[in-house]
Amino acid sequence: MDKIERMSQTVKDFALGGGAIAVGIATTETLAGGPPSTDLSYVLPDARSAIVFALAFEQEVLESFLKKEDMGGLNVANRRINTMASGIALELSEYLTMKGLVSVPVTANAVYRKDVPGGAYSELPPLSHRYLAARSGVGHFGLSGNIITAAHGAAVILGSVVTRADLIPTEPLPAEDNYCDECHLCQSSCVSGLMSRTEKTEVSLGGIAFSYSRRLSYSRCDYVCGGFAGLHPSGKWSTWSPARFPIPEKDEAFLPVLLKAAEPYKKRVKQDFGANIYHPLTPGNRLEFTCGHCQFICHPDKTVRQERYKMITGSGVVIQDADGCSRAVKPEAAVAFLETLDAETRALYE
Numbered sequence: 001m002d003k004i005e006r007m008s009q010t011v012k013d014f015a016l017g018g019g020a021i022a023v024g025i026a027t028t029e030t031l032a033g034g035p036p037s038t039d040l041s042y043v044l045p046d047a048r049s050a051i052v053f054a055l056a057f058e059q060e061v062l063e064s065f066l067k068k069e070d071m072g073g074l075n076v077a078n079r080r081i082n083t084m085a086s087g088i089a090l091e092l093s094e095y096l097t098m099k100g101l102v103s104v105p106v107t108a109n110a111v112y113r114k115d116v117p118g119g120a121y122s123e124l125p126p127l128s129h130r131y132l133a134a135r136s137g138v139g140h141f142g143l144s145g146n147i148i149t150a151a152h153g154a155a156v157i158l159g160s161v162v163t164r165a166d167l168i169p170t171e172p173l174p175a176e177d178n179y180c181d182e183c184h185l186c187q188s189s190c191v192s193g194l195m196s197r198t199e200k201t202e203v204s205l206g207g208i209a210f211s212y213s214r215r216l217s218y219s220r221c222d223y224v225c226g227g228f229a230g231l232h233p234s235g236k237w238s239t240w241s242p243a244r245f246p247i248p249e250k251d252e253a254f255l256p257v258l259l260k261a262a263e264p265y266k267k268r269v270k271q272d273f274g275a276n277i278y279h280p281l282t283p284g285n286r287l288e289f290t291c292g293h294c295q296f297i298c299h300p301d302k303t304v305r306q307e308r309y310k311m312i313t314g315s316g317v318v319i320q321d322a323d324g325c326s327r328a329v330k331p332e333a334a335v336a337f338l339e340t341l342d343a344e345t346r347a348l349y350e
């Protein structure tokens with residue numbers, strides 16, 4: 001085994017030993033021709049390779065969240081898995097740099113390019129972990145555009161390290177092993193309509209083509225997953241957000257409604273889960289994770305996906321009590337509850 005082979009094995013062992021369930025290596029060659037968010041030199045000039053890895057959620061915590069029985073468990077898990085992914089990236093990057101191989105960690109989430117029109121609010125990441133993950137065989141692209149894995153579905157968080165080290169790239173997983181059967185349940189469980197039902201995005205990475213449903217304006221997901229609103233247009237089910245501001249149809253209408261909903265968002269009491277999520281773009285900084293449906297519905301077993309769809313759509317709508325705690329009730333009970341509130345309090349929700 002030569003030096004490059006040895007180091008390539010070491011970085012993989014390093015990530016797996018830290019808790020990753022899968023790891024891959026992408027290089028400037030295997031990412032050639034990709035979108036700007038696959039440009040390793042944006043993160044580190046003269047970068048040669050990137051190590052990308054996935055950490056998995058415990059499946060148990062997902063279903064109590066989707067059934068709207070427990071919001072806190074998944075919020076805590078989300079915070080901690082992101083922290084672990086970013087921590088592995090930092091450790092591995094420092095290890096390589098100490099060995100004379102200059103490297104930088106890429107935080108798992110909530111870091112954005114500031115030198116683009118719109119700055120951080122453009123939400124363009126320095127590097128897209130998911131492109132690297134698909135190209136290096138960590139997982140497949142699902143129709144949702146999320147990375148899906150045979151053992152944990154889409155319930156994973158990704159992290160990366162960019163390095164000047166020459167490493168041996170790993171190959172994509174065989175396309176025929178991708179369990180995504182285009183069931184569309186990710187789209188049906190999305191209140192915001194982020195994922196196009198008719199159009200796909202195609203990318204080429206190092207000569208290999210990948211595709212997933214085209215994403216409409218990211219303001220859609222910001223508005224719903226960010227917790228500014230969460231009631232499905234049918235009025236029959238919601239995310240964990242107690243806010244029921246309107247869900248527009250057109251992309252360009254999302255940013256104005258989001259800005260309008262920012263003040264009520266800030267004023268609503270946030271629950272203390274003990275391991276809270278802070279997000280630099282969220283009004284008041286505290287992010288309550290209220291959705292993630294497209295990710296957490298996507299289990300490798302289609303029957304489980306169908307059951308989870310029923311959990312999401314059959315568990316009613318969320319209201320918030322005066323102490324800040326949220327709970328799911330029947331749609332009619334939510335309407336009756338809101339009618340009991342004084343005008344000022346009610347304006348926090350609709």
Ligand code: SF4
Nearest residue numbers: 142143180183184186
């Ligand atoms: S929910 Fe269905 S369509 Fe969406 S990514 Fe998963 S398997 Fe594919």
Ligand code: SF4
Nearest residue numbers: 190221225291292294
């Ligand atoms: S996180 Fe929620 S709002 Fe965002 S795309 Fe997924 S399902 Fe839609």
